[in-house]
Amino acid sequence: MRFPPEFLDELRNRLPLSEVVGRRVTWDRRKSQFGKGDYWACCPFHEEKTPSFHVDDRKGFYHCFGCGASGDHVRFLTDAEGLSFPEAVERLAEQAGVSMPAADPQEARRAKVRASLADVMTLAARFFQERFASDAGRDARSYASRRGLDRETLATFEIGYAPGERTALKQYLAGHGVEETQMVDAGLVIRPDDGRASYDRFRNRLMIPIHDHRGRVVAFGGRALGADQEPKYLNSPETPLFNKSAVLFNLHRARAGAHKTGAAIVVEGYLDAIAVYKAGIPHVVASLGTAFTEDQIRAMWRLAQEPVICFDGDKAGVAAARRAVDRILPLLESGRSFNFCFLPDGQDPDDLIANGGRDGFLAEVASARPLVDVVWERELVAGRIDTPERKAALEARIEGLIEQIRDTRVRRRYHFDMRGRLSELFRGRPKGPAGAGAGAADPQVLAALTAAGSDLAELERIVLGVSVAFPRFVDSHWERIERVRFSFDPHERLKRAILSFAIDAGEMNAEALRASLSDDLKALLAEVYGDPSGSAARLAMRFPVLSAEPPDGFVERCLLHFLDRLDLKVLEADLEADIAQADETLTAEGEARILGLSRELVRRKQAFQDEDRDLADQAKEIRGAYVEAARGPTAPTPVA
CATH class of the missing domain: 1.10.860 (DNAb Helicase; Chain A)
Incomplete structure (x- = not known):
């Protein structure tokens, strides 16, 4: 464990929670009792006019009676400012004037390896950018131009080119003193098991650096430039630097825009994210084509309470959205969910922006549907409901999904909503004897x-x-x-x-x-x-x-x-x-x-x-x- 419990307790004891929260809210002086450590304000997590957000300095705990948000010092910084857990702890330690705990020797060795590999990745990114600008990068520049990537966007995203030679990057890194083992550990070079010479993983590809939440290059995504080249998209493998289940493309750039607008958009691929960002929508991330993980879902919630997942409207996009539902449901909390935007069939964000511009894309995003609708429609189309047994099967499937939701309040809300939908679907509104079905209870x-x-x-x-x-x-x-x-x-x-x-x-x-x-x-x-x-x-x-x-x-x-x-x-x-x-x-x-x-x-x-x-x-x-x-x-x- 990086942060011992006693260290976190010391931070909480030294730093009043009201001091942390007070940077983002204005206290209601009529309702608060400052001398007793009792503070009230309008909630920073949802729109309201009457203060229902309560901070208790004595307990070091906050709770909103409107949206249900609650937590301590660390939770407030991760939720309100989108910081990761370690970043939130570092921020609190700085504010409290407390030194960070020394890492254990094993963790120190791992940190040294990661720092060394980060330097290797920075060198590789520089190499790819140099080759992109050279004569060898002509085809890559032509492809980038066709995708509408201007000079500013190319510079912002540090886009480069991996030449087609078998060992071009390997030789470049060796010339800068990088050992072959480091190249392999960074996922840049492949060493065959049969003893043959190692070679570059990425060749003849448009190279897009993937950054962690701190802005360090930890991986690459390569888009094939050859007509018959497979796979079309190739990502770095898992490395000590890169855990693909925890990374979202463009997260470090999206954070500021997301917290300014209170919104976040999730698209399928990094080129989609780049197109959306270029259109003047900075609060966009991409999932790198992997199924959503718990870490990614929570990272999205640190950007916004209800991110919009934007998928293509074709069968593959709908199937991806429905798979995402199963990952999201157990993690739902009061005030935290997702909305789903299915783009017109055959179009991706780049197409929409090219045809309708920024406003056209945002109009599609504004039509996003809530998670509960996606759950309902997915189960409804799963089979016929023309017999009592099939109706019962639909009820059982929905009940089983809802029971996965860990948050009691949200689970009950889903029960409540789905029961009403099922009742309307199967029977219409309940009716009794003559006169009993009237709406008004006069x-x-x-x-x-x-x-x-x-x-x-x-x-x-x-x-x-x-x-x-x-x-x-x-x-x-x-x-x-x-x-x-x-x-x-x-x-x-x-x-x-x-x-x-x-x-x-x-x-x-x-x-x-x-x-x-x-x-x-x-x-x-x-x-x-x-x-x-x-x-x-x-x-x-x-x-x-x-x-x-x-x-x-x-x-x-x-x-x-x-x-x-x-x-x-x-x-x-x-x-x-x-x-x-x-x-x-x-x-x-x-x-x-x-x-x-x-x-x-x-x-x-x-x-x-x-x-x-x-x-x-x-x-x-x-x-x-x-x-x-x-x-x-x-x-x-x-x-x-």
């Missing part, structure tokens, strides 16, 4: 709901009321409540509003929930819960055992029991629908499904009835104990 609709299906409506209202009265159960059983299908549209809408509020607010109270609702749902909340200022009278009328102050564990069991009953209703409805369809055409597959549903319904009904009796007995005991306690101790009977 008094007439509420009365109609109760009259139309009292048992079911009352059960759904109890679940809603308990969710408001016992918010910790919503947190514990969020996915379970979210999955249940309410039969009455206003109930479903209130359920989704409660779950959405629980995700955003973190802590629920009825009054704050009411303030967040549309007018048509406020009346429904009062009906299912009671007075949002504190009284849960309406809920207690429907669920009388609450008046006996039952243990939380009992209430939780009841809630899960009620959800089981609602699931049974759905299972019964599915069975009825299959039987009705079977009256017209009964296939072997349909018959098997009906039999399976029937057996499952019988099994679950029996389990439900057993639990129902057990809960009823327990409720009776709870009410009895409550009544006894209310009476107080009974006076002893006098002895005659």
Whole structure:
């Protein structure tokens, strides 16, 4: 470990977090309590007008109650300024006046090797640039001209030419005192296993240096100039200097532009990135053609919270984007995601810029689609959904993807969004008896709901009321409540509003929930819960055992029991629908499904009835104990 924990602790203790953060925000003097180390400001990670970004100097921790961003000194510098972890630590050490820890001997040897190889790469870059400018580089200059690379761009990106001779670079480096082993270690020269003489890796190619985050040349990308030359693009191999899974082309140049604009664009290749940069869009990087890695994803997030991944719109580009989805999903965090821009089929960024200029390219980028849409469309086109089994397979695939998301809040948001999409795709919005599907929960609709299906409506209202009265159960059983299908549209809408509020607010109270609702749902909340200022009278009328102050564990069991009953209703409805369809055409597959549903319904009904009796007995005991306690101790009977 390069930085011992005690060294990082010393930095945090010596340097108040407010001093680090205060360079990028303006503290709200009305809300902050400076003497107590309590600071508030508008969040530097998202647009807002009311300060919700909190810094606690005593704990050395920041948190935004708006977007969820949080962390310590190091995390703030990596997120707000795009620094790597070592760079952030070095910055803090400089500000705190603390000396950096001495590297261990083994790390010191590795650092010396890397420094030596960096010098070799600098020599190689100079060689390629010299050959590009010479008579031998005529074809390379002609190709660069056709690609629209002007003198300034060639100089900025240090573009060069690798001549076609077998050992031109090798001889040049040897003439400058570089040993052959160093050339091999730098990935510039290949040494055959059969003992033949070594030779240059790059020949007859336009050479583009690849830099690390510090701006050092660590690798090269070579574009073939011969008509039949393969491969068309050739990158340096992995070396002590170059870890391709952690490097993004043009990162060191893109950083300043990205933090100025709050945006970042990711394209497929380095020549695409150069074309975009030349058009006056500096916040662009390229992925070097490799599949995204966790290091690259986090590096992109240090540039912007929602970078745009710009792929060709052909099959290969769409396939690459869909592969990227699988790498990104587990790493999603509150406020951090990706958008996807698919260019018109057959065009790359260079083509778009040539035809529509900078504004034409940016217009395409502005139409980028959010990650959630790409996930949805990918799974939707994976197969037909014309049978219950295929619909279930689609649900299972989506559920499996969402479960990979480690961030609880983001995972719940994806569950919430995808459940709505699936519901709309399969069934449309949930409907109940006549009048129950109305969008507005006015008094007439509420009365109609109760009259139309009292048992079911009352059960759904109890679940809603308990969710408001016992918010910790919503947190514990969020996915379970979210999955249940309410039969009455206003109930479903209130359920989704409660779950959405629980995700955003973190802590629920009825009054704050009411303030967040549309007018048509406020009346429904009062009906299912009671007075949002504190009284849960309406809920207690429907669920009388609450008046006996039952243990939380009992209430939780009841809630899960009620959800089981609602699931049974759905299972019964599915069975009825299959039987009705079977009256017209009964296939072997349909018959098997009906039999399976029937057996499952019988099994679950029996389990439900057993639990129902057990809960009823327990409720009776709870009410009895409550009544006894209310009476107080009974006076002893006098002895005659």
